[in-house]
Amino acid sequence: MAEENKSIRFIITRQDDPDGKPYEEEFDIPYRENMNVISALMEIRRNPVNAKGEKTTPVFWEMGCLEEVCGACSMVINGKPQQSCTALVDKLEQPIKLEPMTTFPVVRDLAVDRSRMFDSLKKVKAWVPIDGTYDLGPGPRMAESRRQWAYELSKCMTCGVCLEACPNVNDRNDFIGPAPLSQVRLFNAHPTGEMHKAERMDAVLGEGGLQDCGNSQNCVKVCPKGIPLTTSIAAVNREATIHSFKSFFGSDQHA
Amino acid sequence: MADQINREYTLRRLHSLLGVIPIGLFLMQHLVINHFSTYSEEAFNTAAGIVGNLPLVIVLEFAVIYIPILFHGIYGVYIAFVTEMNLGRYGWFRNWMFMLQRITGIITLIFIGWHVWETRLANAIYGTEVNFDMMANILSSPFMFWFYVVGVLAAVFHFANGLWSFFVTWGLTITPKSQRIMTIIVFFIFVIFSYLGLASLVAFAS
Numbered sequence: 001m002a003e004e005n006k007s008i009r010f011i012i013t014r015q016d017d018p019d020g021k022p023y024e025e026e027f028d029i030p031y032r033e034n035m036n037v038i039s040a041l042m043e044i045r046r047n048p049v050n051a052k053g054e055k056t057t058p059v060f061w062e063m064g065c066l067e068e069v070c071g072a073c074s075m076v077i078n079g080k081p082q083q084s085c086t087a088l089v090d091k092l093e094q095p096i097k098l099e100p101m102t103t104f105p106v107v108r109d110l111a112v113d114r115s116r117m118f119d120s121l122k123k124v125k126a127w128v129p130i131d132g133t134y135d136l137g138p139g140p141r142m143a144e145s146r147r148q149w150a151y152e153l154s155k156c157m158t159c160g161v162c163l164e165a166c167p168n169v170n171d172r173n174d175f176i177g178p179a180p181l182s183q184v185r186l187f188n189a190h191p192t193g194e195m196h197k198a199e200r201m202d203a204v205l206g207e208g209g210l211q212d213c214g215n216s217q218n219c220v221k222v223c224p225k226g227i228p229l230t231t232s233i234a235a236v237n238r239e240a241t242i243h244s245f246k247s248f249f250g251s252d253q254h255a
Numbered sequence: 256m257a258d259q260i261n262r263e264y265t266l267r268r269l270h271s272l273l274g275v276i277p278i279g280l281f282l283m284q285h286l287v288i289n290h291f292s293t294y295s296e297e298a299f300n301t302a303a304g305i306v307g308n309l310p311l312v313i314v315l316e317f318a319v320i321y322i323p324i325l326f327h328g329i330y331g332v333y334i335a336f337v338t339e340m341n342l343g344r345y346g347w348f349r350n351w352m353f354m355l356q357r358i359t360g361i362i363t364l365i366f367i368g369w370h371v372w373e374t375r376l377a378n379a380i381y382g383t384e385v386n387f388d389m390m391a392n393i394l395s396s397p398f399m400f401w402f403y404v405v406g407v408l409a410a411v412f413h414f415a416n417g418l419w420s421f422f423v424t425w426g427l428t429i430t431p432k433s434q435r436i437m438t439i440i441v442f443f444i445f446v447i448f449s450y451l452g453l454a455s456l457v458a459f460a461s
Contacts (some may be wrong), residue, residue: 214334
């Protein structure tokens with residue numbers, strides 16, 4: 001019964017408020033079977049005592065669905081950005097290092113503000129406009145073959161992991177990152193969304209848009225949902241080539 | 256909505272295009288002509304003489320070389336500057352290529368600056384004749400020889416890997432498979448043109 005006394009060492013990068021200085025604090029968590037990182041954080045919340053035996057404030061983090069579809073609990077675990085709900089303690093090397101994703105402003109401890117991602121989705125018009133003053137009726141049908149790959153793109157949960165890994169998303173660069181670019185491809189592929197393709201393309205070629213991708217291809221490697229982000233970016237690149245030709249030389253879709 | 260096409264987008268696409276046409280084409284031509292130095296001094300002087308005496312050569316030089324390289328180089332420094340290296344955490348092949356593209360770009364810019372000063376500008380200002388002897392003279396110093404080796408390798412790498420990115424940027428290679436095959440193709444381009452460049456350097460120096 002040696003397992004009963006086993007504990008796991010966590011090294012957590014903490015920060016008391018958005019402008020605070022980050023510092024590290026260590027915790028020893030009693031081991032239980034099948035723990036994920038969140039259950040360990042819950043244990044700290046239950047008993048906020050650090051490895052030195054001092055009472056401290058509970059570590060703050062964000063979570064939602066607990067099944068890797070909401071993207072809220074993303075953090076850097078042992079150097080790899082990922083969701084803490086699906087990060088299983090048994091599969092992690094110890095001590096386990098938890099850090100907030102540095103691409104985003106830290107709210108407190110491990111919680112970050114991902115607002116910029118939602119702003120980017122608005123910027124590139126990542127939606128299908130269906131509202132009218134009267135019933136517009138059913139939209140055009142979508143080919144099954146296209147629906148299948150489009151579904152893969154729709155798995156994006158704006159978790160921010162791809163932005164965290166992208167060398168071009170940083171303080172000196174206003175690149176919106178891979179996630180919204182893939183959403184542009186998704187909504188351009190939708191039979192009703194396609195009707196607003198030109199508008200969406202104009203938006204995605206704006207400041208900080210598509211052109212800021214430098215093809216390091218880290219995004220596709222780190223995406224927890226396995227979304228073919230670099231394929232999406234190249235596909236939007238092709239669309240941009242065609243779009244800018246039409247836009248410059250003239251076409252019926254452009255005023 | 257033509258005016259809505261963003262300035263940054265236009266500059267980035269122009270940067271990508273100029274890197275291949277005309278700069279990449281010029282680089283390939285330049286290394287092929289240089290390779291004549293491995294045959295004989297006369298062969299090189301004849302080949303270089305043909306290129307150097309093309310009609311309207313000064314217009315060609317400005318339109319095909321100086322202006323595109325100046326733009327590509329200066330804008331390229333900006334592109335390298337707005338990047339944050341993260342190889343420590345994400346040491347994958349493409350990320351290495353991404354970083355090397357920026358590092359070789361800076362090395363190439365320094366190298367080309369020096370190279371143009373030492374050859375073309377020396378010719379324009381002091382009337383130094385551009386021929387086999389000039390290069391043999393420059394490369395007789397071991398430091399300059401290795402400086403040229405690094406410069407040529409950096410330039411060829413930057414071109415080959417840049418050609419790979421060009422195909423993605425313009426939406427020609429979309430699927431992972433086509434991108435992988437393109438990686439193999441540009442690898443051979445790198446090997447072939449590195450060989451042409453290095454063989455010429457050795458021929459000049461010996």
